Amino acid sequence: MAVVAAFPCSTARRLTATTRPWLLCPLRCSATSSSLPVSAESDASETAPSAPDTPPPAPRPFFPKRGQTLELVCESLAFKGKGVCKAADTGFVLMCDRALPGERFLGRVSKKKGNYAEVTKVRTISPHHDLVEAPCEYASDCGGCKTQNLLYKAQVAAKEQQVRDLVVHVGRFPDQGVLKPIVPCELQFHYRNKMEFSFGSQRWRQKDELTGELSGDEGGYALGLHAPGFFDKVLHVDKCLLQSQVANEVLAVVQDSWTHPDLGLSPYDVHSHTGFLKHLMLRTGRDVRTGLLELMVNFVTSCYKPELLEPLVSKISTIPGVVSIMNNVNSSVGNTSVGEEEFNLFGKSTITEMLRGLTFQISANSFFQTNSHQAEILYKLIEDVAGLKGDGSDIVLDLFCGTGTIGLTLAKRVSHVYGYEVVPEAIADARRNAELNGIYNATFVQGDLNKITDNFGSDFPKPDIVISDPNRPGMHLKLIKFLLKLQAPRIIYVSCNPATCARDLDYLCHGMAEKGIRGCYQLRSVQPVDMFPHTPHIECVCLLELS
Numbered sequence: 001m002a003v004v005a006a007f008p009c010s011t012a013r014r015l016t017a018t019t020r021p022w023l024l025c026p027l028r029c030s031a032t033s034s035s036l037p038v039s040a041e042s043d044a045s046e047t048a049p050s051a052p053d054t055p056p057p058a059p060r061p062f063f064p065k066r067g068q069t070l071e072l073v074c075e076s077l078a079f080k081g082k083g084v085c086k087a088a089d090t091g092f093v094l095m096c097d098r099a100l101p102g103e104r105f106l107g108r109v110s111k112k113k114g115n116y117a118e119v120t121k122v123r124t125i126s127p128h129h130d131l132v133e134a135p136c137e138y139a140s141d142c143g144g145c146k147t148q149n150l151l152y153k154a155q156v157a158a159k160e161q162q163v164r165d166l167v168v169h170v171g172r173f174p175d176q177g178v179l180k181p182i183v184p185c186e187l188q189f190h191y192r193n194k195m196e197f198s199f200g201s202q203r204w205r206q207k208d209e210l211t212g213e214l215s216g217d218e219g220g221y222a223l224g225l226h227a228p229g230f231f232d233k234v235l236h237v238d239k240c241l242l243q244s245q246v247a248n249e250v251l252a253v254v255q256d257s258w259t260h261p262d263l264g265l266s267p268y269d270v271h272s273h274t275g276f277l278k279h280l281m282l283r284t285g286r287d288v289r290t291g292l293l294e295l296m297v298n299f300v301t302s303c304y305k306p307e308l309l310e311p312l313v314s315k316i317s318t319i320p321g322v323v324s325i326m327n328n329v330n331s332s333v334g335n336t337s338v339g340e341e342e343f344n345l346f347g348k349s350t351i352t353e354m355l356r357g358l359t360f361q362i363s364a365n366s367f368f369q370t371n372s373h374q375a376e377i378l379y380k381l382i383e384d385v386a387g388l389k390g391d392g393s394d395i396v397l398d399l400f401c402g403t404g405t406i407g408l409t410l411a412k413r414v415s416h417v418y419g420y421e422v423v424p425e426a427i428a429d430a431r432r433n434a435e436l437n438g439i440y441n442a443t444f445v446q447g448d449l450n451k452i453t454d455n456f457g458s459d460f461p462k463p464d465i466v467i468s469d470p471n472r473p474g475m476h477l478k479l480i481k482f483l484l485k486l487q488a489p490r491i492i493y494v495s496c497n498p499a500t501c502a503r504d505l506d507y508l509c510h511g512m513a514e515k516g517i518r519g520c521y522q523l524r525s526v527q528p529v530d531m532f533p534h535t536p537h538i539e540c541v542c543l544l545e546l547s
């Protein structure tokens, strides 16, 4: 089915009605879909199935009103894990947060957005297919794990379907031939190597699980995760099933101690800009020699007062596995966890992680793939499609290289890697990681790939392989034009947003007639990978070859 609203128009560069007529001609709703104003009586003739050879009735125009209540059935999952529902006999799409495939519910129209509307769930009438009990007690509140109560097999099937819909409808590729089955994640819990919790002056909890309405609790200070959509409201959590056991131990110790009046610790208040503790970041790595987990604890505070942290540091440092305690001091009013200054309070100031036989040193603020187990698999898939010649002569261009991990894992079997990345600290990490692993054929350059000039490309030879791993907005048109001119034999497009990925694949393969841009690549494969079970995120590795 066409997931019309999987890619809201505001984020689309070129998904307009003129170039994407299916946006305005959504498919007929499926037999499972129903949406009747609850006050209206069902008209049997509207829902009766058609005789097999009678042509389908024309979709009926539908203009839902804000505040209108509809009975809906969720058909699939789309953008940001929202449930896709259709108004009966109209094909009109309504998106609902926390609706899961097969769920029948009452939804109230909260927003109208061009060719689709958003609804807020009011009440579940009958639950979704593949219902399981969410193991985490906070699953319905915290917003991180939107699909924990959906059987994992169904989660990955929904992700695969989402990629298929986007590749077909946004990318304009045939349904058959390019899409490979999704690679599930073996570890469905405890897979995240980094979590950031916030301190708050009040505990919030969801008053209404369905509408997400919050209420303040008298229970005192909070340490936990932000309520979905709120920068200033913290939901208190004692543990998170996505992080390692040792990280949960540390969280429990901090929770037990930090509010004790004798310690004089106060949470930072984002409105009054007073208070000390801003965030608690927990990063898990592995000792390169023993392979055992090692943990970095990073307190982000509004000023430098190590004496205030001392009682917590002495407790936490005794937990086996804790090898580093850091303090990032961030005196700005912003909510970021990166400090202007960083201090080491205990142990080392970096931890390590291994990927594809290389060692990476990770500091409190380094970017690193957050699921190390699945990153290993992702990078192996990248290497498999890279089609290295085997004689060490390949030139690799690693765009959006972050700390250089993808390029570095290929470096020992190629002639040279050129990496480009906008964040200076990530480039510094990439250079350090190269040295740490004895790699001297990798050059990392800081630069903004959204602002390339005609000169771009003069500093490196023509690559045999381009790897492009942009963040969610995808590639800038300037960069796409550059790649079409460069004509490298292969492009491996690694994406964390299948919608912008499908759009960019379309440009690279089919061009853009209205701008006189000709595509010159063939899409060979799209490999979805589940890096983050229970969340809406989907990663894809796509192989393009010069036509």
Ligand SMILES: C[S@@+](CC[C@H](N)C(=O)[O-])C[C@H]1O[C@@H](n2cnc3c(N)ncnc32)[C@H](O)[C@@H]1O
Pocket: 367, 368, 369, 400, 401, 402, 403, 404, 405, 406, 420, 421, 422, 423, 426, 447, 448, 449, 450, 451, 469, 470, 471, 496
């Ligand atoms: C999805 S991450 C990929 C990181 C790396 N390839 C990896 O596997 O660890 C995207 C990277 O693109 C960088 N980035 C975002 N916008 C950029 C831009 N305009 N120019 C260059 N790099 C950018 C981000 O800082 C981030 O490191």
